Amino acid sequence: MTENTNMKVKYGRSKGFFETFERRPGAIKKNMHYCPGCGHGIVHKLIAESIADFDIKDRTIMIAPVGCSVFSYYYYDYFGISAPHGRAPAVATGLVRANPDNIVVSYQGDGDLGAIGFNNFIQAANRGENIAVFFVNNGIYGMTGGQMAPTTLPGQKTATSPTGRSVTNEGYPLKVSEMVAALDAPIYVERVSLSSTKNIARTRKAIRKAFQNTIDKKGFSMVEILAGCPVNMKFNSREMNEFIENQMQHYFPLGCFKDIADTRDPIKRPEGIFDKQKVKDILYPIKVAKGVSADFKNESKIFQKERKIKIAGFGGQGVLSLGMMIATMGKLRNFNVTWLPSYGPEMRGGTANCTIITSRQKVCSPIVDKLCNLLIVLNQPSMEMFLPELKQNGVLLYDSSTIAPPKCSEDKIIYAVKASDIAKKIGSLKCANSVILGALSVVMKDYFLEGKDKKDFDRAFEEAIMDCFADKQNVIQMNIEAFYAGKEAVEATLTNPHPGV
Amino acid sequence: MNNTTVVHTNKLLLKGNEAVVYGALLAGCECFFGYPITPASEIAHTAAEYFPKLGRVFLQAESETAAINMVLGASAAGRRVMTASSGLGISLKQEGVSYLAGSELPAVIVDIMRGGPGLGNIGPEQSDYNQVVKGGGHGNYKCIVIAPNSAQEMCDFAFWAFDMADKYLLPVYILTDGVVGQMLELVSLPDPIPRKPVPKWALDGRYNPRTNMITSIYLEHDDLERRNILLQEKYAEIMKHEQIAEEYLTEDAEIIISGHGIVSRLAQTAVEELREKGIKAGSLRPVTLFPFPVKAFKKAAKTAKQFLCVEMSNGQMIDDIKLSIECSRPVHLLNRMGGNVPTVDSIVAKCLELTGSGKSGKSKAPRGKKK
Ligand SMILES: Cc1ncc(C[n+]2csc(CCOP(=O)(O)OP(=O)(O)O)c2C)c(N)n1
Ligand code: SF4
Numbered sequence A: 001m002t003e004n005t006n007m008k009v010k011y012g013r014s015k016g017f018f019e020t021f022e023r024r025p026g027a028i029k030k031n032m033h034y035c036p037g038c039g040h041g042i043v044h045k046l047i048a049e050s051i052a053d054f055d056i057k058d059r060t061i062m063i064a065p066v067g068c069s070v071f072s073y074y075y076y077d078y079f080g081i082s083a084p085h086g087r088a089p090a091v092a093t094g095l096v097r098a099n100p101d102n103i104v105v106s107y108q109g110d111g112d113l114g115a116i117g118f119n120n121f122i123q124a125a126n127r128g129e130n131i132a133v134f135f136v137n138n139g140i141y142g143m144t145g146g147q148m149a150p151t152t153l154p155g156q157k158t159a160t161s162p163t164g165r166s167v168t169n170e171g172y173p174l175k176v177s178e179m180v181a182a183l184d185a186p187i188y189v190e191r192v193s194l195s196s197t198k199n200i201a202r203t204r205k206a207i208r209k210a211f212q213n214t215i216d217k218k219g220f221s222m223v224e225i226l227a228g229c230p231v232n233m234k235f236n237s238r239e240m241n242e243f244i245e246n247q248m249q250h251y252f253p254l255g256c257f258k259d260i261a262d263t264r265d266p267i268k269r270p271e272g273i274f275d276k277q278k279v280k281d282i283l284y285p286i287k288v289a290k291g292v293s294a295d296f297k298n299e300s301k302i303f304q305k306e307r308k309i310k311i312a313g314f315g316g317q318g319v320l321s322l323g324m325m326i327a328t329m330g331k332l333r334n335f336n337v338t339w340l341p342s343y344g345p346e347m348r349g350g351t352a353n354c355t356i357i358t359s360r361q362k363v364c365s366p367i368v369d370k371l372c373n374l375l376i377v378l379n380q381p382s383m384e385m386f387l388p389e390l391k392q393n394g395v396l397l398y399d400s401s402t403i404a405p406p407k408c409s410e411d412k413i414i415y416a417v418k419a420s421d422i423a424k425k426i427g428s429l430k431c432a433n434s435v436i437l438g439a440l441s442v443v444m445k446d447y448f449l450e451g452k453d454k455k456d457f458d459r460a461f462e463e464a465i466m467d468c469f470a471d472k473q474n475v476i477q478m479n480i481e482a483f484y485a486g487k488e489a490v491e492a493t494l495t496n497p498h499p500g501v
Numbered sequence B: 001m002n003n004t005t006v007v008h009t010n011k012l013l014l015k016g017n018e019a020v021v022y023g024a025l026l027a028g029c030e031c032f033f034g035y036p037i038t039p040a041s042e043i044a045h046t047a048a049e050y051f052p053k054l055g056r057v058f059l060q061a062e063s064e065t066a067a068i069n070m071v072l073g074a075s076a077a078g079r080r081v082m083t084a085s086s087g088l089g090i091s092l093k094q095e096g097v098s099y100l101a102g103s104e105l106p107a108v109i110v111d112i113m114r115g116g117p118g119l120g121n122i123g124p125e126q127s128d129y130n131q132v133v134k135g136g137g138h139g140n141y142k143c144i145v146i147a148p149n150s151a152q153e154m155c156d157f158a159f160w161a162f163d164m165a166d167k168y169l170l171p172v173y174i175l176t177d178g179v180v181g182q183m184l185e186l187v188s189l190p191d192p193i194p195r196k197p198v199p200k201w202a203l204d205g206r207y208n209p210r211t212n213m214i215t216s217i218y219l220e221h222d223d224l225e226r227r228n229i230l231l232q233e234k235y236a237e238i239m240k241h242e243q244i245a246e247e248y249l250t251e252d253a254e255i256i257i258s259g260h261g262i263v264s265r266l267a268q269t270a271v272e273e274l275r276e277k278g279i280k281a282g283s284l285r286p287v288t289l290f291p292f293p294v295k296a297f298k299k300a301a302k303t304a305k306q307f308l309c310v311e312m313s314n315g316q317m318i319d320d321i322k323l324s325i326e327c328s329r330p331v332h333l334l335n336r337m338g339g340n341v342p343t344v345d346s347i348v349a350k351c352l353e354l355t356g357s358g359k360s361g362k363s364k365a366p367r368g369k370k371k
């Protein structure tokens, strides 16, 4: 960065500045670090003065970008924060969403706003964040030594366009104000310049307007300020002003592109809820099922060890929610339970599967890495795919309205139920999974449950349905009907007279 | 049911990804900024539902870069704030995380690790270990990293993460694999805490002087060095006080199995199976990854003859084990990558082989979850 320690603050100390710049390292505490004739110093002063005049020093947070104005916090007598290069509008979003009473200023150069951070900028604009963006367009990267910026003019020589910006190689200068004004959300967009006293006065007015909008919580305001970087462009101050006036303003016409603050209502954001009871009422689920007491123990010895259930079918057949209903039963009967769905592209291929592991002990992993004890299959391809993963003496339950009877080894215990057909008759294919659940209740009684559990489990099934559809009261009845229909209709096709699971 | 008074329960089945949002909200988190990515997306889905219901801030950012910088802004405003992502999204966040660390701002970042490098896949992996535990972005910084292995811990660790972030003023990662994120288990929700007061360093004029300023730039070399030394002192303090490990049958163990996230559960089961076979196995699970539980490993190395590090990555955590015990014992690696999860059988077989109890030379290649 270029520093000129002898520079005088041309326009005198503003009310919004510190008396002396104690944050500035080194001996010089009175003057700014900017080069003579630099646009940043003038814009800083106009901003500081507005903030003092609006009496918002205690509410204003100035985001210092990465660029020559990275040190702006040396000067301003209000809150300051440094943002990564180009990210000021995202930081501003965080600041103003966290506390909508903050007056947040995103101050950015053309590299910061137009190149590395353009997406963050345009998205914040498009969301209509209640912030003021002051965009200092000096057509160059000042801080890093005069490289080309997105707003460098065609033919303009810089350190990285030594023969002049070529529009076929680097494209045309970015017309930021025009682009922002084309969006629906922003309320105020104006391009001004620092080329003359008259233009500086206009700039002052535009900055004030942006602050007024922000104070009124009207939304996104941007002032683009054409400025000079005389050091990198090797101009004296007269040449600099002429360049801005004749070259830059020619390409970047001055004027107000949008001013619709009057048509907008102030942005209102909700107040956070922290009252303990209210938080609980919102976050804690409503207790639907009675379940069992905390010290309840199931009688069936089978659940001493992990029992692994795999369910597979087409996406949309309710594979995952069937798994959820089974997991919910586990919850209601004090089992430890895990449920793991297939996710992502596995689902998009049209197939879905999930695994449920239940145990009275802790469950190690939700992945069925050995073979499963119970396989529920809802479509033909899944039958082919997962039947080999069924354990010796394992139980298979499938939808016989769509799947042909499987060929499998003698030890397997097979149950079939015409789940889809029955569900259609009841009124919706969607409750086919509850038909399966009904069939499962029979399987459970035959092969898993002992003693009192045999009787009690029917209630657990019903309660699981109620629990899983708690937010869809109208479908509960249909699913319970489907459950009982499945219970009635299931057929055991025993191939092994002496099964042991 | 409609006419009776509504009774709430604090027990529910939640995915790890959902549980962490419940935990965060109960821990007083006020803002969530994120960008969708599998297998972390349910975090954004759940946040999108419940943050607004509690009048708090949910915003889908335009990128992970934006999200982490929104986090920076909200944190500077003095609010509890979080984001969540996975692998490549975490890579994008690293610049912002470095700024948070350099500016000493608290935040909670959840990383549900998936397969890499590059686009990799969405299967579970643990390959962000190095980029998260070792700092990750530029500069001499560290983040506290805690590694839950269940849905209940996903919920509970959110409280812990926010408390440590506030205590030490740094980003805290909740780091786990796609399995723990996607798996649904029974969770007991803790009580919500009262709203945290705005900290005194925050940019909030209602409570604090406007001279408050947040930056990570120190132009003078000596200033920045001093700053860095202070940060290192803070990390040393964390190393001293915050190490947590979970020991399982380690006292007399001759072989110690170590893994984090879902692997730690497989390791415990493997220990049980090995004990049944008469092998003195134990498991040592790092719960904090930074600070790595060096003390627990040093202690274990007094009795254990060897260690087996089980990872869903290419041998990342193993370096920390070796360093902890100063290579005083052999540390072996058993790992799977690409979305595969090691099996209990493969861990047992490896331990049998290492302890000379297995049928040598006949051990099968480890089998993972079929994809
Ligand atoms: C990620 C990153 N990349 C690059 C840089 C180096 N850098 C610092 S300032 C700057 C350009 C700033 O130009 P501009 O925004 O136009 O600001 P000016 O100095 O002209 O006011 C660059 C490239 C950085 N700090 N961070
Ligand atoms: S923008 Fe140019 S003139 Fe201004 S301080 Fe930077 S290098 Fe100097």
Ligand SMILES: [Mg+2]
Residues within 6 Å of the ligand: A067, A109, A110, A111, A136, A137, A138, A139, A140, A141, A142, A149
């Ligand atoms: Mg510039």
